[in-house]
Structure formats: structure tokens, C-alpha cells
Amino acid sequence: MTAMIKHVTTSNDVMRALPSFPVSIANELRPLLEKADIETYKHFLSTMYHYTYRAEEQLTHARDLCSDPELFKYFDIMAKEERGHYLLAKKDFEEFGGNVETTERPASVKNFQDYWYALGTDNVNEFVGAMYVFENVASALAREIIDMMKRLELTKRQSRWLRVHLEADVGHGDEALQMCEKYVGDNPEAMLRAAEYGTEEWAAVFKYAFSHNG
Numbered sequence: 001m002t003a004m005i006k007h008v009t010t011s012n013d014v015m016r017a018l019p020s021f022p023v024s025i026a027n028e029l030r031p032l033l034e035k036a037d038i039e040t041y042k043h044f045l046s047t048m049y050h051y052t053y054r055a056e057e058q059l060t061h062a063r064d065l066c067s068d069p070e071l072f073k074y075f076d077i078m079a080k081e082e083r084g085h086y087l088l089a090k091k092d093f094e095e096f097g098g099n100v101e102t103t104e105r106p107a108s109v110k111n112f113q114d115y116w117y118a119l120g121t122d123n124v125n126e127f128v129g130a131m132y133v134f135e136n137v138a139s140a141l142a143r144e145i146i147d148m149m150k151r152l153e154l155t156k157r158q159s160r161w162l163r164v165h166l167e168a169d170v171g172h173g174d175e176a177l178q179m180c181e182k183y184v185g186d187n188p189e190a191m192l193r194a195a196e197y198g199t200e201e202w203a204a205v206f207k208y209a210f211s212h213n214g
Helices: 011-017 020-035 040-052 055-064 069-082 085-093 107-118 127-134 142-150 160-186 187-211
Strands: none
Touching: 011 107, 011 160, 011 187, 020 127, 020 142, 020 187, 040 055, 040 085, 040 160, 040 187, 055 069, 069 107, 069 160, 085 160, 085 187, 107 187, 127 160, 127 187, 142 160, 160 187
């Protein structure tokens, strides 16, 4: 999907490269959103249930590896904001008469979680680089997400997960950028590497989510 960027040694190089990652994900997801039907959307909700089921735990893990007070606070706040988001996907899914708890965790979600727990070995700013990617895709796809919700005639009770994340991720994207700007100098290569691999793993989750073939 994205070409690996080699021989990057400066903070400025990394900050110039970062915006390309969420844009590349958005470009891949855009056609999938445009052709999604109700069954695909239900498959998406099921995937998001599993994707966010351990989100608070994952962010708490990152928080606990941070000795810097500001980084600790950032991940603590993010962890609390993710609390219970999996329940939104569960309730949305139930509006279609299903029980999401009977579905299995997709392999792509497990791979993403394995990726996350492997971060922080070289530098905890790897978590920040990853967050930048994840928190900036929704704003790049806002129009397509809204168009899909209208086209599928989703009610508010069927689209709580999407609405919450569409609204929250705009502010979260700006916050993640600020954190990257502050901590990129600690280890530019580590931040970039985390963003590169995070782009692959995150995209895999969402491409799977919109891959239902009936």
C-alpha cells in the first residue's frame, strides 16, 4: 500500500511523511464505503466490536510505559475516552436483530493488537506515531461516511459507534499531531516505523470490516 520510507533521520522528515499514511488508508477505504450495503455495515459493526473491545486496555498499556507526565496523561485520557465504545457497536448491531457476542474476533484484529503490544521497545513515541495515523483517517473520510449513513438510511440507534468516532476523531487527530511534534525528536525513526506498520495493520482491520460478500 505505502512505500516504506528509508534513510529518514530528522524530525522534520518524519513530520512531513506522517500525513501520507492516513491519506493512503482513506484512499483504499473510500471505494469500499461507497459500495457498502446493510450486510456489509453489519459486518463492519461486528469487526468494530472486536476492534474496540480491548481499546481501553491497550491505551492503558501504553500509558503505563510512559514515564513522561504529559505522555502518561495523554494516554490516560485517551483510555478513559475509549471506555465502553465496544458497547456502542454491540447496541448498534442489536438493532438489526443480531448478537455480536456470538461472532469471532477477526484475524486482522488480533494482528493489530499484537502490533500494538509490540510497540514501545525502542521508544514510547512509537505509540504516538501510531495514534496519529489512527486518529486522522475519519476526518479524511467524513463525507463518505456521512454519505454512506444517508444512503443506507441508518437510524441514530444503528449508527452510534460511527457518530461518536466521527465527531471525536477530529479533535483527537489534532491532539495526536501535537504530541508527535513534541516527541518526534526522542527517536524519529521509531515514530516513523510505528506509523508505517500501523498503517498496514489498521488498514487491514478496516478493509476486512468492509469486505462482507454476503
